[in-house]
Amino acid sequence: MSHVRSLVRWSSLAGALTLALLTTAQPAFAAKPKKPDKDFILKEYQAASLALRRGDFASAKISLDSAITAIGGIVVDEAGAKKARSLWSDESAKLFIGEPYERVMAFYYRGILYWMDGEADNARACFRSAQFIDADVENKAYASDYVTLDYLDGLATAKLGGDGKDAYERAAKLTSAPLPALDAAGNTLVFVEFGQGPLKVAEGKNKELLKVVPGVSPITGAVVKLGDQAIPLAVLDDVNFQATTRGGRVMDHVLGNKAVFKESTGTVGDVALAGAATSLRLGGSSDLSAGLAIGGVLFKGASMLTKTKADTRAWDTLPGRVGFISVKLAPGEHAATVEFIDETGKPVVSRPVVIKVAAEQPDTVIFVSDRAS
Amino acid sequence: MNPPTYRNLALMAGAVATAFLAGCANQGVRNPSGVPVTEMKADERGFVAGTGIESQDLVTVTDKMARSILGIPEITNAKTTPRVVLEPIMNETRFPINKDIFLTRIRTQLNSKAAGRVRFLARENMRALEREQQLKQDGLVTASQDPNVVQFRGADYFLTGKLQGMSARTSQGLSDYILYSFQLIDAATSEIVWEDSAEIKKQGLEDAAYR
Numbered sequence: 001m002s003h004v005r006s007l008v009r010w011s012s013l014a015g016a017l018t019l020a021l022l023t024t025a026q027p028a029f030a031a032k033p034k035k036p037d038k039d040f041i042l043k044e045y046q047a048a049s050l051a052l053r054r055g056d057f058a059s060a061k062i063s064l065d066s067a068i069t070a071i072g073g074i075v076v077d078e079a080g081a082k083k084a085r086s087l088w089s090d091e092s093a094k095l096f097i098g099e100p101y102e103r104v105m106a107f108y109y110r111g112i113l114y115w116m117d118g119e120a121d122n123a124r125a126c127f128r129s130a131q132f133i134d135a136d137v138e139n140k141a142y143a144s145d146y147v148t149l150d151y152l153d154g155l156a157t158a159k160l161g162g163d164g165k166d167a168y169e170r171a172a173k174l175t176s177a178p179l180p181a182l183d184a185a186g187n188t189l190v191f192v193e194f195g196q197g198p199l200k201v202a203e204g205k206n207k208e209l210l211k212v213v214p215g216v217s218p219i220t221g222a223v224v225k226l227g228d229q230a231i232p233l234a235v236l237d238d239v240n241f242q243a244t245t246r247g248g249r250v251m252d253h254v255l256g257n258k259a260v261f262k263e264s265t266g267t268v269g270d271v272a273l274a275g276a277a278t279s280l281r282l283g284g285s286s287d288l289s290a291g292l293a294i295g296g297v298l299f300k301g302a303s304m305l306t307k308t309k310a311d312t313r314a315w316d317t318l319p320g321r322v323g324f325i326s327v328k329l330a331p332g333e334h335a336a337t338v339e340f341i342d343e344t345g346k347p348v349v350s351r352p353v354v355i356k357v358a359a360e361q362p363d364t365v366i367f368v369s370d371r372a373s
Numbered sequence: 374m375n376p377p378t379y380r381n382l383a384l385m386a387g388a389v390a391t392a393f394l395a396g397c398a399n400q401g402v403r404n405p406s407g408v409p410v411t412e413m414k415a416d417e418r419g420f421v422a423g424t425g426i427e428s429q430d431l432v433t434v435t436d437k438m439a440r441s442i443l444g445i446p447e448i449t450n451a452k453t454t455p456r457v458v459l460e461p462i463m464n465e466t467r468f469p470i471n472k473d474i475f476l477t478r479i480r481t482q483l484n485s486k487a488a489g490r491v492r493f494l495a496r497e498n499m500r501a502l503e504r505e506q507q508l509k510q511d512g513l514v515t516a517s518q519d520p521n522v523v524q525f526r527g528a529d530y531f532l533t534g535k536l537q538g539m540s541a542r543t544s545q546g547l548s549d550y551i552l553y554s555f556q557l558i559d560a561a562t563s564e565i566v567w568e569d570s571a572e573i574k575k576q577g578l579e580d581a582a583y584r
Contacts, residue, residue, distance in 0.1 A: 072468075073423025074547070074577040081582035094582045114469060121464040121472070128467035128540075135542040136584075160463070250544075250584035 038080050041067045042096045042313055048109060049317040053369045057113055064110045071097045071106065072129070084311070085254050087261060091210075091311035099212075100137075101198070101243040102315045104130040104146065108322070111152065112191050116365040124156035138247025145245075147175045147236035148322055155326065158184040159363070171236075180234050186326035188355055189363055192233055194219045194340045194370035195320025198243035200312040206262055208255040210310035214240035215320050218342045219349065219370055222323050225337040226355075233323035240320050251310075258308045266303035272296030319369065331359040340370040424549040424575040425468040426536070434553045434571040435475060439482035441569040442557060447530070448491055457557070458494045458528040466538035466551055475534060479555070494526055530566065531558045546578035 037043070044067040051060035075081060075097065084094035097103060111126030131149040134142075144150075150171035154164030164182050172179050196215025203209040222233045273296035279289040334355040339347040349370045357364045442448060448455055459476045480493050495502070502525065509520035518524065534555035541548045550572065557567040578584075 068469075072425060074579050075583050076577065076580055078580055078582075081580040084582045085580075091582070094580075097583060110469065119469075122469040125464055125467050125469040129469075132467055132540050132542060132547075136544065136547075162465075250581045254581060 038093070038095045039313065041070050041098065042315060045098065045102065045106060045315045046317050048106070049315070052109060052367055053371055055367075057116060057367075060109065061113050064106055064113065067106050068110060070095075071103050084251075087258055087306045090307040090309040091251060091255060092309070092313055094311070096311070096313050098315055099200075099243065100133050100246055101239060102318070103133045104149075104242070105239065105315065105318055107133065108149065112365060112367055115156070115189065115363060116367075118362055120156045120159050120363070124153055124160075127152045127156070134242070137245065139245065142242075142245040142247070145174050146242065147171050147177075147179070148324060149237075150174065151179060151234075151236065152324070154182055155184070158182045175236060177234070177236065179236070180326065183326050183328070186328045187361075187363055188327050188329045188357060188366065190224055190233065190325050190327070190338070190355075190366045190368065192222045192323045192338055192340075192368045192370075193319035193321065194222060194323075194349075195240075197239045197316070197318030197320055198314070199316055200310075200314045202310040202312050204259065206259040206308040208252075208259040208308040208310055210249070210252065210255075210312070212240075212243045214244060217320050217370075219320075219340045220343045221341050221345075222370075223339045223341060224325060224327075225339060226327075226329075226334060231325055231327060233325045235321050235323035238321050239318055255308055255310055258306055262303050262306040262308055265299045265306070269296045269299030269301075269303055272299060329355065329357045329364070331357050333357075338368040424540075424547060424577055426466070426470050426551060430551070430553075430573050431474060431478060433573070435478040435482060437571050438479050438555050438569055439486070442479070442483065442532075442567060443487050443490065445557070445567045447557070447559075447566045454489065454492050455529045456492050456494055456526050457530045457532050458496050458560075460531045460533035462534040462536065462555075464536050466536050467540055467549075468538070468551075470536070472536075475536075475553070475555075476532065479532070492526075494528055499525075528560045531560055532556070533558065544584070546576055548574065548576035550574040 044063040048060045048063035048067070051057070051063060075095065078095055080094040083089040084091045098106070107126045107130035111123040111130070114120075114126060115123035127149045131144045131146055131153070134146060135144045137143050148171075150167045154167030154171060157164035157167060164184075168179070168182050195217030198212045198214050201211050201213055203211045221235055224231045224233060272292045276289045276292035276296060279285070279292060334357065336353050336355055338351045338353060340349040340351075342348050351368050351370070351372075353366055353368055355364060355366055459480060462472050462475055464470055464472050483491055484493065505514070506520055506524075508514045509516040532555065534553065537552045537554070539550045551574075552570055552572050554568065554570040556565050558564070559566050
C-alpha cells in the first residue's frame with residue numbers, strides 16, 4: 001500500500017513539473033496560425049542588392065519599399081519577438097529586421113534611388129532616417145557617425161536651395177579624411193560600393209553571443225576615369241566598422257539570462273542524477289533515489305530545450321565600403337570607367353559606365369558596385 | 374508520512390522554484406514586449422505602427438487646412454472665384470513620403486465641400502492641355518471656342534507647404550515631432566495671405582528583441 005502511495009505521490013510531482021514546464025514552453029508548442037515569412041525582409045534586402053548591381057533600379061525600389069515599410073515603424077507585440085525572448089526559441093524566431101547597420105543601408109540605398117528619380121528631399125529624408133537609426137548605440141562616440149549620410153544630407157539641402165552647412169559640418173567632424181566641398185552645381189552623382197560587408201556568428205559556450213565578423217577585400221578605393229581625368233571617389237564610410245561599433249544590445253542581456261538558465265538547470269540536473277546514483281549505490285531510500293532521478297531528468301530536459309543561440313541571419317550581400325563623388329558634366333553621353341583599386345593604386349576591378357546627362361534633369365545619379373550581381 | 378518523504382518533497386519544491394527563478398530570462402529588461410506607439414496632441418487617436426507620417430495624420434492635417442483656408446476673407450469675400458495653383462510641398466523630415474498626397478487631399482476637400490468658392494488650375498496637365506489646344510488651332514479637332522484666344526487661367530494664389538521634423542532616439546525609446554505648415558501666396562504681390570500649421574508628436578519603444 002505504501003508503494004502505491006509513493007508511486008502516486010511521485011507521479012503527481014513529475015506530472016506537476018512536466019505541466020509547469022509545458023506551460024512555460026507554451027509559445028513553442030502551441031498551434032499557431034500561419035504567419036508571414038519571418039525572413040521576408042532579409043530576402044527583400046538581398047533582392048534589392050542584386051537588383052541595384054544589375055542596374056534594375058525599379059525592382060530595387062520595390063524590394064526596398066517593402067522592407068522599409070516593415071522596418072520604418074516600431075516593432076511591438078510581435079509574436080516572433082516574444083518567442084525569441086522565451087526560453088524555448090532561438091533569437092532567430094523573431095521577424096528579421098536586421099541590425100542597425102543593415103537598416104541604415106536599406107535607407108541609404110532608397111535615398112540613392114529617390115535622388116535618381118529627382119526627389120532630393122525624399123532622398124535626404126532617407127539619409128536622415130538612416131543616421132537616426134544609428135543613434136541608439138552603447139558608446140555614444142559611435143552614434144550617428146556615418147559621414148556619407150550627413151554629407152549627402154547637406155548636399156541635398158544645398159541643392160534644394162537650403163543651407164546645408166550644418167549637416168556638412170557634422171560630417172566634417174566625423175572624419176579626418178578630406179571632405180569634398182558641397183558642390184550644389186554638380187549635376188552628376190556617382191555612388192560606388194565595394195568589398196565584402198560584415199557577417200554574423202554566434203559565439204560563447206551556448207552560442208548566445210552575437211559577434212560581427214568584418215568582411216575582407218583587397219579593394220581600398222575607387223576612381224572614376226572620365227576621358228583623361230581620373231577623379232578619386234570620397235570613400236567616407238566603412239560598413240564593417242559601423243557593424244562592429246554598435247556595442248551591447250538589450251537582447252544580449254536576454255540571451256545571457258537564457259544561457260544562465262540553461263547552465264543552472266543543467267547543473268541542477270547533473271547534481272540530482274549524481275545524487276540518485278550515489279543514493280542507489282549506498283542503498284539509500286528508494287523514494288529519494290527516484291525523486292532525484294526524476295528531478296534530474298526534468299532539469300536536464302529543461303536545459304536541453306532551452307535555446308540560447310543569437311540571431312546570425314545577415315544581409316550578406318552588403319559591401320564593405322561606400323563612396324561618392326559629385327561632378328559637373330555637360331549634357332550628353334559620357335563614357336566612363338569606375339576602377340576599384342587596391343592599396344597600391346592598382347585596379348582590381350573595372351566597370352565601364354555610360355553617364356547620360358539630360359539638359360533638364362536636375363541630377364544624374366549613377367550607382368556602381370565592384371560586384372556585377 | 375515518514376520524514377524522508379517530506380525531505381524529498383521539500384527538495385523537489387526547492388528545485389522547481391530554482392528552475393522558475395532561473396527561467397526568468399527577461400529579468401532586468403524593462404518593457405520586454407515594448408510599449409505601443411502613442412500619438413500625442415492629435416485630433417484623432419488610433420493604432421499606429423510607427424512614429425512617422427501616417428494616414429491618420431494626413432486626414433487630420435488636411436481637414437484642418439481645408440477648413441482654415443475657407444475661412445479667410447480672400448476666399449469668402451472674393452468678387453471673382455479665386456484660382457489656385459498647387460506648388461509641391463517641401464519635405465524636411467526624416468520620413469520619405471509621397472508629398473503630393475497632402476495637397477491632393479486639401480484640393481479634393483475644398484472641391485467637394487466648397488464647390489465654386491475656389492478653383493484649382495490643373496498645371497500638372499499643361500503639356501496635354503497645350504497639345505489639345507495645338508490640335509484645335511491646327512483644325513485637326515473641333516473647338517467650341519476660338520482656339521487662338523488664350524483660355525488658360527492664370528493663378529491668383531499658390532498653395533504650398535512644408536513638413537519639418539525633430540527626432541530623438543535613446544534607450545528609452547524614440548520620438549518624432551512633425552510640423553506641417555501650409556501657405557497661400559498671392560501670385561501678384563507675393564504676400565502670404567494665409568498660413569496655418571498642425572503639429573503631431575509620437576513616441577514609442579520597440580520590443581526588447583530589437584533593442
